[in-house]
Amino acid sequence: MSIYTRIYDDQVFELIETDGDISTLYHPSMVWVCVDGIKPMPTVGWKAIKSDGAWQFSPPGLPVVTPQPLDQVIAAERFRREGTGVTVEGLLIETTRESQALIASTGLAALYDPGYRCNFKTATGFVEIGAEQIAVIAKAVRAHVQACFDRELALLRAFEVGDYTEQMLTEGWPDSSIPKVTEPL
Numbered sequence: 001m002s003i004y005t006r007i008y009d010d011q012v013f014e015l016i017e018t019d020g021d022i023s024t025l026y027h028p029s030m031v032w033v034c035v036d037g038i039k040p041m042p043t044v045g046w047k048a049i050k051s052d053g054a055w056q057f058s059p060p061g062l063p064v065v066t067p068q069p070l071d072q073v074i075a076a077e078r079f080r081r082e083g084t085g086v087t088v089e090g091l092l093i094e095t096t097r098e099s100q101a102l103i104a105s106t107g108l109a110a111l112y113d114p115g116y117r118c119n120f121k122t123a124t125g126f127v128e129i130g131a132e133q134i135a136v137i138a139k140a141v142r143a144h145v146q147a148c149f150d151r152e153l154a155l156l157r158a159f160e161v162g163d164y165t166e167q168m169l170t171e172g173w174p175d176s177s178i179p180k181v182t183e184p185l
Contacts, residue, residue: 001035004032004033004035005042006015006031006032010047012043022034033055037056046059074169078148082145088137088141089137090134093123103141104138106137107119107137110130114131117130118134151172
């Protein structure tokens with residue numbers, strides 16, 4: 001005998017016990033899941049969600065916890081690494097999405113006006129820089145961000161061919177550590 005639960009609207013709707021072939025006992029549009037061996041046994045009213053081919057159950061009022069797909073885990077790590085900043089010619093440069101946009105627009109201004117100068121805010125404060133230095137910063141930020149995307153792609157490809165290990169998620173990213181800034185005494 002096996003115990004089956006019928007799933008309707010992401011919820012356990014009913015339970016039955018049978019030794020028959022569940023697929024022939026009911027209309028094929030009904031979703032039946034064998035719950036033999038599941039502890040604790042889901043009951044009527046529990047939430048039910050299918051994730052990566054497996055059913056996950058949780059009591060009412062609690063969220064169904066499903067593992068996050070690996071491609072999303074890798075993308076989240078890339079996004080985190082992307083925004084950690086870079087050091088360019090001794091300046092600590094932020095690389096958040098907002099900072100990237102500001103640097104790109106500053107770079108565009110420098111491209112159109114080689115004499116362009118501005119007060120540029122680094123992670124440690126303002127500095128006055130010119131068009132040439134702006135271009136160096138913009139290129140370094142772009143290279144850092146692209147290296148992060150390249151690492152994400154490499155990890156996804158390793159996963160696709162079965163070579164991925166969890167340790168790889170923390171390795172191979174561009175060096176983006178921002179050193180601690182100490183205030184002068």
